[in-house]
Every structure is written in C-alpha cells, then in structure tokens.
Amino acid sequence: MNNVSESVLEINGLEVVYSTNRGDVKAVRGIDLDVRRGEILGIAGESGSGKSTLAVALLRLLKAPGKVTGGSVVFNPAGRSPVDLLKVHGEELRVLRWSSLSYLPQGSMSSLNPVMRVQDQFKDVILEHAPDRRNSLHEMIPRLLAQVGLEPRVAKMYPHELSGGMKQRVLMAIAVALEPDLVIADEPTTALDVTIQRVILQSLADLRTDFGVTLMVISHDMGVHAQLADRVAVMYEGELVEVGDVRQVFKDPRDPYTRQLIESIPKLGRRAS
Amino acid sequence: MTADAPPVVVVDESQDSAPPPSGVRVWLSRHPLAAYAIRRVGLYFVELWGALTIAFFFFRLIPGDPIQTLIQTLQQNYMYNQQASTELIARYQQEFGLTGNLFSQYLKYMEKLVLHGDLGPSLINYPTPAQDVILRALPWTIGLLGISAVLAWIFGVILGAIAGWRRGKLGSAIATNLSIALSHVPYFFVALILVYIFAYSLGVLPARSAYDSNITPGLSLEFIGSVLKYGLLPGLSIVIIGTFSWILSTRMLMVPVLGEDYLVYAEAKGLKGWRILTRYALRNCYLPQITAFGISLGFIFNGNVLVEQLFNYPGLGTTLVTAIQQLDFNTILGVTNIAIFSVLTAVLLLDLLLPLLDPRVKYWK
Ligand SMILES: Nc1ncnc2c1ncn2[C@@H]1O[C@H](COP(=O)(O)OP(=O)(O)OP(=O)(O)O)[C@@H](O)[C@H]1O
Ligand SMILES: [Mg+2]
Numbered sequence: 001m002n003n004v005s006e007s008v009l010e011i012n013g014l015e016v017v018y019s020t021n022r023g024d025v026k027a028v029r030g031i032d033l034d035v036r037r038g039e040i041l042g043i044a045g046e047s048g049s050g051k052s053t054l055a056v057a058l059l060r061l062l063k064a065p066g067k068v069t070g071g072s073v074v075f076n077p078a079g080r081s082p083v084d085l086l087k088v089h090g091e092e093l094r095v096l097r098w099s100s101l102s103y104l105p106q107g108s109m110s111s112l113n114p115v116m117r118v119q120d121q122f123k124d125v126i127l128e129h130a131p132d133r134r135n136s137l138h139e140m141i142p143r144l145l146a147q148v149g150l151e152p153r154v155a156k157m158y159p160h161e162l163s164g165g166m167k168q169r170v171l172m173a174i175a176v177a178l179e180p181d182l183v184i185a186d187e188p189t190t191a192l193d194v195t196i197q198r199v200i201l202q203s204l205a206d207l208r209t210d211f212g213v214t215l216m217v218i219s220h221d222m223g224v225h226a227q228l229a230d231r232v233a234v235m236y237e238g239e240l241v242e243v244g245d246v247r248q249v250f251k252d253p254r255d256p257y258t259r260q261l262i263e264s265i266p267k268l269g270r271r272a273s
Numbered sequence: 274m275t276a277d278a279p280p281v282v283v284v285d286e287s288q289d290s291a292p293p294p295s296g297v298r299v300w301l302s303r304h305p306l307a308a309y310a311i312r313r314v315g316l317y318f319v320e321l322w323g324a325l326t327i328a329f330f331f332f333r334l335i336p337g338d339p340i341q342t343l344i345q346t347l348q349q350n351y352m353y354n355q356q357a358s359t360e361l362i363a364r365y366q367q368e369f370g371l372t373g374n375l376f377s378q379y380l381k382y383m384e385k386l387v388l389h390g391d392l393g394p395s396l397i398n399y400p401t402p403a404q405d406v407i408l409r410a411l412p413w414t415i416g417l418l419g420i421s422a423v424l425a426w427i428f429g430v431i432l433g434a435i436a437g438w439r440r441g442k443l444g445s446a447i448a449t450n451l452s453i454a455l456s457h458v459p460y461f462f463v464a465l466i467l468v469y470i471f472a473y474s475l476g477v478l479p480a481r482s483a484y485d486s487n488i489t490p491g492l493s494l495e496f497i498g499s500v501l502k503y504g505l506l507p508g509l510s511i512v513i514i515g516t517f518s519w520i521l522s523t524r525m526l527m528v529p530v531l532g533e534d535y536l537v538y539a540e541a542k543g544l545k546g547w548r549i550l551t552r553y554a555l556r557n558c559y560l561p562q563i564t565a566f567g568i569s570l571g572f573i574f575n576g577n578v579l580v581e582q583l584f585n586y587p588g589l590g591t592t593l594v595t596a597i598q599q600l601d602f603n604t605i606l607g608v609t610n611i612a613i614f615s616v617l618t619a620v621l622l623l624d625l626l627l628p629l630l631d632p633r634v635k636y637w638k
Contacts, residue, residue, distance in 0.1 A: 061513040061541055097543025105541070110534040115556050115631060124552070158632040 007033040007076060008182050008214045009058070014071035016050070016057050016238075027053040029238040030071070035182065035216055040208055042229030042246065043218040044261060050238040051218045052106055055186050059103050060085060060093060075101065077181045079196045100130040102175045105234055106186035106191075106218070109167060112159040118170055119155035122177055144173040147210060166194040172203060176211050186218045201228050223265045228252060234258045295314070310625055317621045324613045327385070329379055332606050368394055369603065386610070396601035403603040406592060407611065413483055414581075414588035417504050418573035421511040426566050429519020434555050437527030438519060449524060456518035461579040464510035468583075471506060479503050481585045507584040511577065522565070526558040533557070560631055567623040571616030 016028040020204065027050040042158055043051050056062045058073055073085040077100035088096060090157050106109045112121060122141050133140065142152035147168040159167060175183050188204060189197040205228055208215055217228060225232045225246060233243040234255065241255040253259045301308040344362065365374050370381050370393055385391040392403035408504055432448060439445040455463075472480035484490065484499040529534065531554060539553045581590035596604035628634045 061537055063537075064552070094543045094545070097541060103538070103541040105534060105538055111538040113535045113539070113553050113557070114633060116552070117632075124544060124548070128542070128544055128548075146426055160633055 006037060007034045008037050009033075009076070009216075010072075010074040011035075011058070012072050012074075014054070014057065014073060015069045016053050017067055017069050018053075018061065019067065023038060023045045025066040027066070027238050028057065031235075031238075031240050033233055033240060033243065034233075035214060037181075037214055038208070038212060039230045040205075040215040040217060040228055042232040043216065044222055044225055044232055044258075045220060045235030046261070047220055049220075051220070051235055052186055053238075054196070054235070055103075055106075055184050055216075055218055058085060059101065059184060060088075060210060061103075075182075077101075098125055098180060099127075099178045100181050100207035102178070102180040102183050104171055104175045104185035104188055106184060106190070109164055109191060112162075112167060115157050116158075116164075117155070118157055118159070121170075122155075122174055125174065126177055131161045138203065140177070143171070144177055147176075147207070151200065151265060165192055165200065166190060168196075168200055169203065172200070172207065176207050176213055179211050180213060182214045182216065184216045184218070187220070189219065189221070189224055197224075204228060221265075222250075222261050226265070275389075287354045295494050306628065309628070313621065313624055317617060320617050321614065324390055324617065325383070325610055326379070328606060328609045328613060329382060330375070332602055333375060333378070344475060350419065368400075369396075376506045392607040392610070393603040395596075397595060397604070403601075403607045405588065406604055407607050410587055410589045410592040411611075413586060414573065414590065416500075417483075417508055417581075417586060417588060418511065418577055419570070421508045422506075422566075422570060422573055424514060426519055426562070426569075427510045427517025428516040430523045430555075430559065430562055432516065433520040433523025434527055434550060435532065437524040438550050438554065439519070440528060440531070448520060452517040452521040452524075455514065456521050458514060460510050460514050460577065461581070461583055463582070464507065464515055464580055464583050467506050478506050480506055483586050484589075507580050507586055510580060525556075526553060526561060530554050530558045560634075563630070564627070567619040568616065571619040572612070 009136065011031055011033045014028055014031045016098070018025040018027055019189065029050075031054065032136050045051050045056065050268055052060070053066065056066070057068055062068065071086070074087045075096075076082045076117070077096070080100065083092075083096065085101075114117070116124075119141050122144065123137060126140070141155050145152060145154055150166065150169050150173070154162070154166065154170065162170065168191075170186070173187075185204065189200050192200060201224065202219065204215065207213060217224065219225060229246045231244060232246045232249050234241050234249070236255075236257050242249060242253065242258045244254075249258060250262060253262060326562075344365075368589050370378055370385070372378070373381075382393070385393065388635045390404060392407070394400050395403040395406045398406050433452075436448045436452075440449075468480045471478040479485075479502065482503060484496060484503050488496050490496055536549065536553055536555075539549045544553075575586075578594055579589035580586070581588045582594060585591070589611075592604065593608045595601075596608070
C-alpha cells in the first residue's frame, strides 16, 4: 500500500469563471478540498452555488464560456502516478477517463445515446479501456445490471424503452463498470420520485461496499447527504463554507447557511409522505 | 356479477364471426413489422395509381393536336399529298390511343401501360414506341446523374459531419461559408466554368456528347474509358454543387446534436473522437439525410435538363426537352411516369428501411 495515497483527489484553489456578455460570472471561487480514498463525500449547496461547475471542471468537461482560471487538482489513481487533472491533455486524459475517473451526470435522462442498445453503451466504454475483457462481456453486463437491481433483459433495450429510474440505474452500472478510483455523481436523485430516490441511494451505498469506489455525490438535498455521505462539503456562491463529518455537521453546523440548508429537510420530508 | 357477463358475450362473438379473418388478424398483430410493410406497400400502389391517373388527364387537357403536328412533319419531310386522307388520320388516332371519349382512352392507356409496359408510339421517332426512346436515354441519365448524386451525398455527409464536429475551427468556417456561397449556384454555372477551364483553356477534357463517336459502343475498355472521360465534366459540375449543399444541411443537422447530453457523456467515457463522431453524433442526425437522398434519387429520373443540354448528353433531360418542343405526348407522359414511379418507389423503400435504422421510428402506428 506504499504508493496508494490517502487522498484520491486534492483540490487546491480551484477557480472557474464563465465569461458572458454581461460580464464574468465567478462560479467557483478558490476551493480547497480533499477527497479521501473509499469515502462518500457529499457536496451540498443551493441551486446555482457552483456544484455542477465544480464537477465538470474536475472531469475536464467544462465547455465554453466556462474557463478554469486557477488552482490545481491532483488525482491519485491506484497503481498510476499522480496527475494534475487540469494539466493533462489529449490521449493521456482520454486514457484516464472512466477507467480511473467516471461520471454520473445531472439530468441523466438524456445522457444515454438514443440509438444504441444499453448493452452497446456498456460495450463501447469497456472495450475502449479494457479490450481484454471482450470475452467476459456476456457475464459482465448482466452482473453489473443486477448490481443496481435491473434484470438482464434491460441490456437489449433502447433508452426510450426505460423509465427514468431505470436509466439512472443503467448509468450507475456503467459508471462502475471499470471499477474507477472516483465516481462523480451529480444530483443522482433529483429528477426521480421519492420511492425511487431511496432505492437509488441504497444502490449507491451498495456500490461503495461492492466495488470500493470513492464517491463524490452532489446534491442540493441535505436529506441525501444525511442518508449517504460520510463527510459533507457545503458550497455557497462558489465558495466552501463548511466541510466536515456528516454527523458533526448536522449536529453542530458552524455556518448559518448550513443551518438553513439543514432546516429545509423536514419540510421536504413532510411533502413526500 | 356484471363483471362476469361481458366475457361470455365476447367469447360467443368471436366464435360467431368467421375464424379465418381473426387468424389473419392475430398473425398481423404478432408481426407488426410485416403488418406495417403490407399496409405500406398497399398504400404505395394506391399512390402510384393516383399519380399516374392525374398525370394522364393533366397531359390530355393541354391544348395542341399531336396528330396534326405529326401530319405536318410528315408533309414537310416527305412532301406528302396536301390532304392527308382521313383514313390516315384515323389510323394515327387509333395508334396514339386518341379514339373514343377521354375515359375509354384512359382505360386503354392504363391497360397497355400496366399489362405490356407500352407507352404508345413516340411522335418524334415515329413509329418507335416511346418506351424504347426512353429506355435508350435512361442508362445515360442513371449513369451520369445517379453516380454523381451518390458521390455528392457521400462526400457531403462526411465533410458536413466533420465541419459540424470541428465548428469554431478555421477549416470548418471556410468549408461552411464556401458551402453557403456555392450550394445555391446553379449547376450549369459551375458547368460553364469547368468547361471554360478544362475544355476551352486547357483542352484536356471533352465538353460535348457522351462518348467519342469514333469508338463503337460496346463492352470494350476503350468505350468505357471514353464514357468516363466524357462524363467527367458534367458529372463534376453536379458533384461539386451537390456536395456543397449536402455539407450545409449535414452541418445544420449535426450542430444541435453536438450539444446533447449524450455527447458530453461519450466524451466523459473517454471514447476516441472518431467513434464519438460516427456512433454518437452522426448516427443521431443522418436519418433525415437518408430520406432526403432517397427523394433526390427519385428526382434524377427527370434528368438534369440544363446540364444535359449544355453537354449535349443523350439522357432523359435532353429527350424530355425535345419531346416537349415537338408535343410528343407519349414520350412526355412516359418520362413523367418514370419520375413518378421512381420517386414513389424510393420513398417506399425508405419507409420500409427507416424502422430498421432507428429504434425510435415506430412502424406499428
Ligand atoms: N454556461 C454557462 N454560462 C454562464 N454562466 C453559467 C453557465 N453555467 C453555469 N453558470 C453559472 O454558474 C453558476 C453555478 O452554476 P452551476 O450549474 O454550477 O450550479 P449548481 O450548483 O450545479 O446548481 P443546480 O443545483 O441548479 O444544478 C450559476 O450562477 C450559473 O448561472
Ligand atoms: Mg448542478
């Protein structure tokens, strides 16, 4: 265990700006954050606080007019040397994707390619990064689907034949297919109804147990973090206002904004029941 | 109790009504694709019949007397007796299917067309049947326009996809603006420029006819080489303009797809760029291009009149122009019928093909 660092990700002074014709929007303003190996780290914060921006910047999926203006993101994949995610390019970055760093996108309803069967959307990414698994695909795909509570026949279906919850689970199964070091999940439950939300949260927790992946779970819903996370980081207007053990934060929030977020949970609970 | 009653009635009904139709219906509901195909092919025949009928009556209603024209031609050419005998006129009217009222003419025309593939004699080439005149020109048109259309589509879709993919880059901007400028330039204008450069200034390529008249037509290498050489300029003018318009439309279809979530997801997956372009981007936007291609293939059977005229190419376009000048109704109607037939057939084939290409196209409704 000598070259396995305790942190999977070390974010230092990350800044992201969107340059619009109405001036620059500083969406992420100097964030420092470590993601520890094997943990589930929750990122909380209201809508517009910069959570998704942080995620796509880490994943190097930031699109114009967004631009990283400062900081470093050191990534320590197991069995590979540490890299600054903000400095890798081209082939080096492409090889790193999915096998080490995968993504469960927000608004996952339209993230699957509508003209490809589910199994082919597993296949292309697996074969791209692990071509030697070609012969085990036929057992691998049903096993991954079963892991998130889906039947094997889902493999043969097209995205438009799946419900929202099923799509979300398919994406979860694809995210862990190559047993990455880190999965970044952006609002994994937001578009789903409450019963499905619980199932998805349970599956996410199971994924950590079964695959030992590190999860970064973004959600505006403090209830999600209460159920799932080990630690939680609270964002407000692009800055981190509080990071800590989830129980500690809930018991004794240091920042008034965090308290406000926590107080909004019971309301949600009442509406759901 | 009320819930028990209806099923009994239903069972009785199904036993009363004849079993065979329900058997067919069951089979059709089990094979939705076959049911769809049968319905679609049935519709095709109705469309075909309707369009051929409209074309027939349309041309009969155009003023002008083809027989009078023929007699005049014969008189001029062979110095006929001033008064053609009424007997002769009657014979021609018989042959051109102009006896009886309009409806019986229509029945006779359709009978000859459907049962014998006979379009009646051509006026300009009397007594050669119009179908022979058309069949002589058809291979030239299919060869020139068909191959050019296929090439233009392939080049255009590939280049358009790349132009969309690399939007924002200099090369893409150049290709796009060039396409906007050139896709609406008429074919013949490009043809004239090509003729000026390659035939007139450089003198390397021939600009008239379909092959060297010193070579006897046949399956010889020499003849085929000559056909290719003579087809190069007219073909090129069509390919160039066609390619630019396909580039433009493919790019337009491509750009919105590039903003889709599944493209970002494909990038996050770390797939190779070429694979994302073909399997994710192009695969989601090329269907309209296939439809458009099928329809454009149908239309080439009208011939590309201007290009064929300009290069004196012996295709359908040239035949059509000559036929119109001489009021050769059987030939005009024949060319129209071929165009109708090919457009409808192309659309039929596409409709049968699309459910297989895109899982989201529903064929059962
Ligand atoms: N493409 C863009 N152009 C300009 N500004 C943007 C763009 N995307 C995001 N922003 C701005 O950046 C800020 C952060 O947005 P972001 O999407 O990261 O928020 P979020 O915390 O993920 O919100 P939500 O919970 O609603 O998903 C917002 O003020 C938003 O207006
Ligand atoms: Mg977001």
